[in-house]
Amino acid sequence: MAGPFARGSVLRWLLVPVVLVPLGWLLFTGLGSDPRNLPSPLVGKPIPVFAGTTLEGDRFSSADLAGKPAVINFWASYCIPSCVDEHPVLLDLVARHGDEVQLVGVLVNDTPDGARGFLDRYGQVSWPTMLNPDGGISIDYGVTGPPETFFVDADGVVVSRHIGPLTRALVDEGLASLGIAP
Amino acid sequence: MRRLALPIAVAALLALGGLVVVELLRPSVAPTQADQARQVAAELRCPDCQALSVAESQTASAAAIRRQIAEQLAAGQTPGQIRAYFVARYGEWILLAPPSPFAWWIPPLALVVGIGLFAWWLGRGHVAPAPAPAPPAGGVRQQIRDEVERLDA
Numbered sequence: 001m002a003g004p005f006a007r008g009s010v011l012r013w014l015l016v017p018v019v020l021v022p023l024g025w026l027l028f029t030g031l032g033s034d035p036r037n038l039p040s041p042l043v044g045k046p047i048p049v050f051a052g053t054t055l056e057g058d059r060f061s062s063a064d065l066a067g068k069p070a071v072i073n074f075w076a077s078y079c080i081p082s083c084v085d086e087h088p089v090l091l092d093l094v095a096r097h098g099d100e101v102q103l104v105g106v107l108v109n110d111t112p113d114g115a116r117g118f119l120d121r122y123g124q125v126s127w128p129t130m131l132n133p134d135g136g137i138s139i140d141y142g143v144t145g146p147p148e149t150f151f152v153d154a155d156g157v158v159v160s161r162h163i164g165p166l167t168r169a170l171v172d173e174g175l176a177s178l179g180i181a182p
Numbered sequence: 183m184r185r186l187a188l189p190i191a192v193a194a195l196l197a198l199g200g201l202v203v204v205e206l207l208r209p210s211v212a213p214t215q216a217d218q219a220r221q222v223a224a225e226l227r228c229p230d231c232q233a234l235s236v237a238e239s240q241t242a243s244a245a246a247i248r249r250q251i252a253e254q255l256a257a258g259q260t261p262g263q264i265r266a267y268f269v270a271r272y273g274e275w276i277l278l279a280p281p282s283p284f285a286w287w288i289p290p291l292a293l294v295v296g297i298g299l300f301a302w303w304l305g306r307g308h309v310a311p312a313p314a315p316a317p318p319a320g321g322v323r324q325q326i327r328d329e330v331e332r333l334d335a
Binding site (some may be wrong): 039040041042048108109134135136138139140141142143144145 | 229230241242243245246247249250268269270271272273276
């Protein structure tokens with residue numbers, strides 16, 4: 001019997017939600033997500049260990065971070081303007097919280113000369129910068145590109161990761177997650 | 183055309199099944215370590231470029247990952263262990279292909295469902311045609327004739 005509820009008609013109407021609902025869900029979840037908030041599998045886990053030479057020629061390792069919250073910042077001299085914009089934020093972080101948190105920089109696919117030129121131009125820093133010549137530290141931390149920053153608690157566990165340049169608000173948010181009042 | 187719907191759908195399904203069988207029966211050659219390194223690199227996303235695999239990209243990060251793949255294979259790690267190593271650091275984002283084998287079945291499944299829906303759509307015209315409406319009764323005919331004459335007058 002033909003009518004508004006004939007079998008073919010019901011099937012055709014069923015196709016609309018079957019197609020549109022998953023499509024809408026994909027668009028909603030895909031377009032609404034911030035590409036800078038890629039989940040890091042390292043969050044909640046101990047930091048990957050590293051050891052090597054700093055820009056000043058000293059030895060430095062992840063063991064030197066033990067017992068104090070740390071901020072590990074991956075950067076490069078070619079990372080313009082993001083790393084240039086971020087640089088004063090990092091200087092401000094150390095000026096305000098240098099006693100409470102250890103900042104360490106790690107170069108990403110960069111040369112020591114390139115990094116020194118950057119610091120000469122935009123301001124010298126008091127914290128160590130790892131050379132990372134074979135890119136092994138970047139791979140161990142799953143770095144997708146500079147700048148990228150990891151907030152690590154006093155037990156050496158990664159609390160959060162930020163992709164892109166830090167701002168003062170983001171620094172304060174990261175420090176708060178480590179139990180440090182802004 | 184509608185009479186051909188079922189044979190077309192069956193032929194399409196047979197062709198698809200034939201392709202699967204040919205692929206499954208193709209003789210395999212044991213890959214060398216270099217082949218394995220290329221294969222793993224082709225399955226990993228270059229971390230600092232757009233839509234390129236580690237095998238294709240010329241960035242320093244991709245080169246570092248290729249170096250690590252070669253070192254790990256030389257150390258006796260399997261391709262699966264190496265993939266897991268990078269997933270543990272970058273997340274499943276680093277894999278260019280979906281990790282679940284179920285995902286590979288979605289396109290052929292969608293194709294089969296699509297062929298089925300198409301065949302159903304073509305075949306639904308085979309229902310018996312509705313009976314033709316009965317001719318108007320004699321009285322109605324006369325009434326129409328009278329109306330036409332009155333309009334012509």
